Amino acid sequence: MFEKEINFIKSLFPDKKSIALHEPVFKGNxxxxxxxxxxxxxxxxxxxxxxxxxxxxxxxxxxxxxxxxxxxxxxxxxxxxxxxxxxxxxxxxxxxxxxxxxxxxxxxxxxxxxxxxxxxxxxxxxxxxxxxxxxxxxxxxxxxxxxxxxxxxxxxxxxxxxxxxxxxxxxxxxxxxxxxxxxxxxxxxxxxxxxxxxxxxxxxxxxxxxxxxxxxxxxxxxxxxxxxxxxxxxxxxxxxxxxxxxxxxxxxxxxxxxxxxxxxxxxxxxxxxxxLSDFVLNKRQLAEIYMDFFKGSGFSFIREPENSRSNYWLCSVLVSDKNIRNAFLDFAHESGVMVRPVWEPMHTLPMYGKCPRGNLPITEKIAARLINLPSGVRL
The missing domain is CATH 3.40.640.10 (Type I PLP-dependent aspartate aminotransferase-like (Major domain))
Structure with a gap:
């Protein structure tokens, strides 16, 4: 179902048998x-x-x-x-x-x-x-x-x-x-x-x-x-x-x-x-590549907000619903590609469930649909 997307991600990291979400690069001093x-x-x-x-x-x-x-x-x-x-x-x-x-x-x-x-x-x-x-x-x-x-x-x-x-x-x-x-x-x-x-x-x-x-x-x-x-x-x-x-x-x-x-x-x-400046440039280039690939697909790439220059620490996409998200996560992990959902919202955790809060419709909407993609610096 998601072969096209996973094969594309693998093509971005051709030297890796399994692709991490974000691994460190040690090529300096x-x-x-x-x-x-x-x-x-x-x-x-x-x-x-x-x-x-x-x-x-x-x-x-x-x-x-x-x-x-x-x-x-x-x-x-x-x-x-x-x-x-x-x-x-x-x-x-x-x-x-x-x-x-x-x-x-x-x-x-x-x-x-x-x-x-x-x-x-x-x-x-x-x-x-x-x-x-x-x-x-x-x-x-x-x-x-x-x-x-x-x-x-x-x-x-x-x-x-x-x-x-x-x-x-x-x-x-x-x-x-x-x-x-x-x-x-x-x-x-x-x-x-x-x-x-x-x-x-x-x-x-x-x-x-x-x-x-x-x-x-x-x-x-x-x-x-x-x-x-x-x-x-x-x-x-x-x-x-x-x-x-x-x-x-x-x-x-x-x-x-x-x-x-x-x-x-x-x-x-x-x-x-x-x-740092080299890493940021590399990661911004990766974000552009993802952005172009997902244009017009069922995946909506999350771009830097207006007036911002983001380091794109983690590149992310939104899908239509939680079922699609989970299906993609399962397929990616079975294929050796580490992707992840966003964190469970704090107000859903047992120790913070009774904390005061405002209305959280956007939080709940995003939490169900977001996927983080492999975002490490590519050598």
Missing amino acids: EKAYVAETIDSTFVSSVGEFVTRFESMLCEATGAKYAVATVNGTSALHSALLLSGVKNGDLVITQSLTFVATANAIAYCGAEPLFIDIDEDALGLSSSALLIFLEENTTTKDGQCFHNDSGRKISACVPMHTFGHPCRIDEIVNICSEYFIPVIEDAAEALGSFYKEKSAGTFGSMGVLSFNGNKIVTCGGGGAIITDDENIAVLAKHMTTTAKKPHKYEFFHDMTGFNYRMPNLNAALGCAQLEK
Whole structure:
């Protein structure tokens, strides 16, 4: 039934017996830099590559400061705490996201409040956000409260899904009117731009991920990016067990976390960042090829939103219904081609099923019909 589509995908990756969804490419200085860390013996969270990696992130995104962490989830957890999220608070986000977004909110003792997405960008909808805030919240003394529960809404976490920027400027402006700080979940969006500005640099903080399947990888890793020096200093302190600098004393002045990125991972990341522009160009070329192939078919290719330049971290198509989606997924996997559906929406999971939410018609529509295609850098 889907031989044409699967054979086409195989033709894009002719050197692969089985085709992964998104595997890393190591064709630069990765081995040399990792060997350098081993030779230096500085393989943990102290080392020159961590500093270099943070500097390269600033150069890549235009952010003034970057703080490298062990993964994207730890970066988001720290960013939420730095924004003042406390036990019992609500944090606005989207239901169509990777579970780490909701988990990081839960780590703070807070609860997600789910808002619908835009159909074109797949990220938090600014119009749905505004309607919800107008109809369901009250502001008082520079804070925003949810009317039904009386709980404070202490942050908003929109996600740039699959590298496609959401309408982040509108979201930031709306949240500003309601005294809600914005933390961008840009885990998938390194190398993506909205209105010529890097994803992750619109809110008070942005969060990045460097997991093995991201556009660049450290094996594991994440980062907080920000233009606020005070936030950056505190983020570095908090993620390094909150230890006060001293040549031999161990004094910690707050509850901190062992979230600092090891030098070994940063070395890998530096070599990967040297190739970022090449990776983005390669992946955008792949997106164009997919776009042309699926034109006029029963598959609708998801293009970058207006005013955006996406890294196309994962290329995606929409099909007519869930049955067609599942049939394609089964056929592809039997053929050695790894495709996947989008994540189960957070509001359908047992631990988040009772969280407050707005109406989610677009979320549910997209979740049933979306397929991610193999999207790795082609050598």
